[in-house]
Amino acid sequence: MHRVLLRRLEGGHVEAxxxxxxxxxxxxxxxxxxxxAGYVAERERAGVRWVWDDTTRWYPALLASGVRVERCTDLxxxxAVLRRSPFLDRALLTGPxxxxxxxxxxxEPGDAALFPLTDPADALDPGAEEDRQRAAVAASPQRGRLALLLAAESSGALAAAEMTATGLPWRADVHERLLTELLGPRPAPGLRPRELERLAGEVRAELAAPDLNPDSPAEVLRALQAAGLAVADTRSWTLERIDHPAVPPLLEYKRLARLLSANGWAWLDTWARDGRFRPTFLPGGVVTGRWASSGGGALSVPTLVRPAAVADEGRRLVVADVAQLEPRVLAGMSGDTAMAEAARAADLYEGMVAGGAVATRAEAKLGILGAMYGGTRxxxxxxxxxxxxxxxxxISLxxxxxxxxxxxxxxxxxLGRGSPPPTGAWAQRPLDLGEAPEETGPRADRDRDRRAWGRFTRNFVVQGTGAEWxxxxxxxxxxxxxxxxxxxxEQRPHLVFFLHDEVVVDTPEELAGAVVEEVHRSAGxxxxxxFGTFGVDFPLDVAVVRSWADAG
Incomplete structure (x- = not known):
């Protein structure tokens, strides 16, 4: 396949x-x-891989011109991947x-103008960087894995730009109705919604604190302690263990205040435009390779407002998520045949019970999550x-x-994404396995930091590989x-949302069945x-719905 390197020149010109x-x-x-745009559209007919410094600097303007790209290399x-990978000689990546x-x-997201007046990318040489990356990968004993990771990362960048361009269908009127039902009518600026004010009054009355500001954790903590409650913080899981008449309205206040702050009327005014929610996704935005987002809280859209994600007339949303992704990935990357056998069940934890590993599903889930996240006590x-x-x-892995x-x-x-090197005093001192542990003092602090970093690396290998899958x-x-x-x-079936192990596809209604089939094939x-021929199943929960909330 032809590779075409794009480079910006002065005056808005481009060298291909x-x-x-x-x-x-x-x-x-x-x-x-x-x-x-015309040049790219013409070359796409014959198949080409575009090589450019950064997808966010090239693809949005092409999409705005109606041009879709199939493949790219995002340098x-x-x-970022190769500079941290232990699979290669990073000296090969070094240049001026x-x-x-x-x-x-x-x-930064903005209008569809092709290039800003000043851009740090203009000082870089994409041709030299591509040569360095290709040479470094070619010299790696794990070149196949790294090549797959780079290709997937670049394809993810294209998908992210497309999801921003098309947007997730979003009914502002439905969102407005949900807010009104839960919070009351939209208040004047600076005032609380009616339901929050009512709950605040209940909390004040039950705690005998008429001037309490329920939005201030410090004031709430003092009021709870003054009422004779032995609490150290105001976290919800702390409050849920307390039997006091102030707690139920306080918990409900916290829940609705969180909704107002994260997805209230201000969010609706800012992010739901022209019938679409258009967040900016950031592939590789987390050190494990998981995505992040910029603005709009795309990766934490609460179920309370998902009823507003409604497909247009004649279209449907296909919502798919994989069950217990990370334990299944652990089975595959470790080559553990017994765990892979448990993963053949639709519910991996029930498969572990059936295999005789533990007595109950709860024990299976608790044990595996503890192994992956460091809950070893x-x-x-x-x-x-x-x-x-x-x-x-x-478990050994x-x-x-x-x-x-x-x-x-x-x-x-x-596939070769490396964890960041540790920082802190403990990382500068080799681990002495012969030292007796101490409960207090500087060495005890170092040991705690060391164990905490071990919990991070324990999860990094699994969560990062799950992100690769x-x-x-x-x-x-x-x-x-x-x-x-x-x-x-936007007329074809297309991705509109991605969240770690869940995708949402916007499709013409008549193609929904075909989309479901392709979702399953892609998982395979x-x-x-x-994992090659090593048999690990990744069962999906797939729903064809009009509203995202109906997917369950």
Missing amino acids: RDRTDDGAPAGVARLGPGEL RLGH DTPGWDALAPA GESGRMLPRLARRYPRA VEEAARAGERGEVVSTL ALCWLADLRNRLWRLGEGPL VAGRLL
């Missing part, structure tokens, strides 16, 4: 340079202002502009020896990752959806890409 497999130029086109994302690539951030710790006997390879983290070492995901699922599904329909992107492809 065809490159051979060894990186040599194979033809150059100089495009004037306004010519890029910014690739650079490496500090600029290290510091390059995604472009208490009840989850009690389950760990039993799980280690039944699933030795899976996370235990070894924890010990590596405690030694200050870098761990990696299956989800990214491969998303990348494969994106192109399958395009092939289902005809016309512009993702499993084979990461």
